[in-house]
Amino acid sequence: MTHALSAAPGPVRQCVELARKDLRLELRAGEALLVTAPFGAVALLLVPLAVGSDTPLLRQVGPGLYWVVVLLFGVLVALRQSAVDDPAQLAVLRLCGVHPAVRLAGRAAANTVLLLAFELLLAPVAVVLYDPDLSGWPWLPLLLPLVAVGLAVLGTLAGALAHGLAGRTTLGSLLVVPVAAPLVVGATQTMDAARYGRQPWAWLLLVLTVDLLVTVALGLAARQLEESA
Amino acid sequence: MKRYRLLAFSGVGVVAILAGVLFFGNLNDNLVYYLTPQEALDQRADFPDGRRFQLGGFVEKDTVVRTQDGLRFVVASGTEPGSPSVTVEHHGAPAQLFQAGIGVVLEGSWQGGEFVSDTMKVKHDENYQPPDSGGDTP
Amino acid sequence: MSRILFGRRLTIAVAVALSAGLVAAMLAPPDRVQGNLQRLMYIHVPAAWLAYLSFAVTLGSSVAWLWRRQMRYDRVAAASAEVGVFFTGLAIALGSIWGKPTWGVWWTWDPRVVTTAVMFFVYLGYLALRRATLDPTARARRSAVFGVVAFVQVPIVHMSVVWWRALHQPPTVLKPGDPSIDHVMLATLLLNVLAFTLLYLLLLRARTRLAAVEEELETAPLGEGQELAGSAVLAPRLERS
Numbered sequence: 091m092t093h094a095l096s097a098a099p100g101p102v103r104q105c106v107e108l109a110r111k112d113l114r115l116e117l118r119a120g121e122a123l124l125v126t127a128p129f130g131a132v133a134l135l136l137v138p139l140a141v142g143s144d145t146p147l148l149r150q151v152g153p154g155l156y157w158v159v160v161l162l163f164g165v166l167v168a169l170r171q172s173a174v175d176d177p178a179q180l181a182v183l184r185l186c187g188v189h190p191a192v193r194l195a196g197r198a199a200a201n202t203v204l205l206l207a208f209e210l211l212l213a214p215v216a217v218v219l220y221d222p223d224l225s226g227w228p229w230l231p232l233l234l235p236l237v238a239v240g241l242a243v244l245g246t247l248a249g250a251l252a253h254g255l256a257g258r259t260t261l262g263s264l265l266v267v268p269v270a271a272p273l274v275v276g277a278t279q280t281m282d283a284a285r286y287g288r289q290p291w292a293w294l295l296l297v298l299t300v301d302l303l304v305t306v307a308l309g310l311a312a313r314q315l316e317e318s319a
Numbered sequence: 320m321k322r323y324r325l326l327a328f329s330g331v332g333v334v335a336i337l338a339g340v341l342f343f344g345n346l347n348d349n350l351v352y353y354l355t356p357q358e359a360l361d362q363r364a365d366f367p368d369g370r371r372f373q374l375g376g377f378v379e380k381d382t383v384v385r386t387q388d389g390l391r392f393v394v395a396s397g398t399e400p401g402s403p404s405v406t407v408e409h410h411g412a413p414a415q416l417f418q419a420g421i422g423v424v425l426e427g428s429w430q431g432g433e434f435v436s437d438t439m440k441v442k443h444d445e446n447y448q449p450p451d452s453g454g455d456t457p
Numbered sequence: 458m459s460r461i462l463f464g465r466r467l468t469i470a471v472a473v474a475l476s477a478g479l480v481a482a483m484l485a486p487p488d489r490v491q492g493n494l495q496r497l498m499y500i501h502v503p504a505a506w507l508a509y510l511s512f513a514v515t516l517g518s519s520v521a522w523l524w525r526r527q528m529r530y531d532r533v534a535a536a537s538a539e540v541g542v543f544f545t546g547l548a549i550a551l552g553s554i555w556g557k558p559t560w561g562v563w564w565t566w567d568p569r570v571v572t573t574a575v576m577f578f579v580y581l582g583y584l585a586l587r588r589a590t591l592d593p594t595a596r597a598r599r600s601a602v603f604g605v606v607a608f609v610q611v612p613i614v615h616m617s618v619v620w621w622r623a624l625h626q627p628p629t630v631l632k633p634g635d636p637s638i639d640h641v642m643l644a645t646l647l648l649n650v651l652a653f654t655l656l657y658l659l660l661l662r663a664r665t666r667l668a669a670v671e672e673e674l675e676t677a678p679l680g681e682g683q684e685l686a687g688s689a690v691l692a693p694r695l696e697r698s
Contacts, residue, residue, distance in 0.1 A: 119588070124581075124585055125589075128578055143565070144426070146437060352622050352623050414559075414561030415558050416491065416559055421490070438562075440565060441559060441561055444626055445637055445638075447498070447629065448489045449486030
């Protein structure tokens with residue numbers, strides 16, 4: 091018995107395995123990157139058709155539109171169908187002694203990877219369509235993962251809250267999007283600040299704070315959510 | 320079944336008529352990607368100073384003048400002399416293929432009697448010829 | 458496996474045709490206005506032509522499926538749409554690369570460009586629909602209906618430059634009258650179109666064969682004595698009393 095317990099994988103290992111499982115499911119279903127990402131690209135394509143072709147205006151609103159699309163459709167990535175555990179799966183995980191926080195952390199990690207891929211897929215589309223001012227690009231390698239983490243954790247939380255409900259994706263989106271507003275503000279302001287030659291640390295700090303805040307919230311809420319499930 | 324078929328046929332008929340109206344009617348004129356100089360001059364009253372639209376035509380020969388931050392040139396509806404034309408003041412770098420006689424599409428607005436543009440696209444035609452085969456442009 | 462999928466003779470023919478096309482594209486004279494940039498046409502135009510062709514094949518086999526209800530038509534429709542989406546994407550990407558130096562922009566809201574992008578997304582939706590439907594018959598039926606409806610896009614894309622005033626140049630070859638292109642260039646272009654069409658046939662055949670094998674695998678009965686789910690689960694064993 092003790093031998094079996096000592097051989098049980100630690101929380102980090104559990105988390106990694108759960109994330110790998112989520113990613114493998116996505117690889118098979120292709121819901122996030124093959125359906126939601128093209129949907130987001132269509133949204134980017136349609137906006138200028140509605141606005142009219144005004145190159146300077148589009149150049150100006152391009153980065154903002156990109157972040158709004160990342161937010162709205164990124165929520166759909168986080169709430170995808172393959173990220174739903176059925177009661178039997180939950181029961182098995184509970185029996186195996188996987189802590190609920192570990193389970194949600196694994197989901198959040200998988201969501202982060204997918205959201206980062208989603209952002210990287212949409213970025214060239216936005217650049218080609220809007221031809222924006224890219225002078226703030228050195229900040230992107232820092233900004234993209236930070237936003238992905240924040241959105242992924244929020245999406246995980248919303249997915250847990252709306253678990254098993256009929257209007258899961260719409261309700262979950264409603265829960266996430268208003269809270270994620272600071273992420274959009276932080277992201278667009280970072281790019282703006284970098285473009286005008288100011289240091290965007292304050293805005294990056296805002297995004298980081300939001301990330302940490304929602305991560306702490308997820309960790310604290312995990313057990314409560316588990317009991318109500 | 321007969322009723323259903325009648326309904327389907329009338330549906331197709333209505334769609335055909337609507338498509339015809341859209342296609343040959345006025346709407347198609349509003350959906351254009353750019354206006355020619357002739358149309359731009361005719362519709363001058365509809366486009367007050369500052370209202371943006373795209374103007375497309377051919378750069379008239381011997382009219383291109385470099386200015387401080389761009390170019391001044393005349394855009395005409397056709398390549399033959401005497402076709403309606405508009406003087407353009409372009410701010411910004413010209414496109415790589417820009418030259419006298421080539422088609423351009425400019426984005427900007429009226430500024431008095433001139434068209435002030437800030438975005439230029441070069442429109443090349445569907446004719447492909449090697450350089451030394453003569454042709455109509457020098 | 459790859460020999461079964463691709464075959465030998467057609468693969469050699471494609472390799473020869475593609476290299477001949479490449480050499481011809483390098484040797485063809487440059488354009489008077491665009492110079493060497495115009496050589497992109499020898500890939501851009503065949504890619505766009507293949508997009509039309511493959512969506513037309515999807516249309517044809519979708520209609521055939523609805524008529525005859527044989528699974529092989531469904532496989533051809535799916536394979537052709539996949540190849541078509543790839544070549545549409547290639548045509549858009551090359552057009553964008555060609556557009557930057559000639560038009561001066563990566564992208565513009567020109568009718569041809571926008572309708573092509575819409576066509577790309579419509580057929581991406583077709584593939585997503587196929588992935589999402591699990592039952593083979595339901596998948597074949599739904600995607601056949603969608604494959605017919607989606608084809609509306611193709612004539613719109615082709616005629617967009619004629620119907621509307623656009624930045625994109627009108628057709629050079631596929632129009633009534635003499636093609637307005639130097640005849641050496643035209644021959645090069647046609648050679649490349651032929652090479653790409655052969656490539657399309659090769660890809661289509663390989664993808665159709667792969668789909669057939671996949672289907673066989675899915676319907677194959679589990680072998681005797683094989684574990685149900687790898688070694689993770691043991692089949693229940695009855696105790697002999």
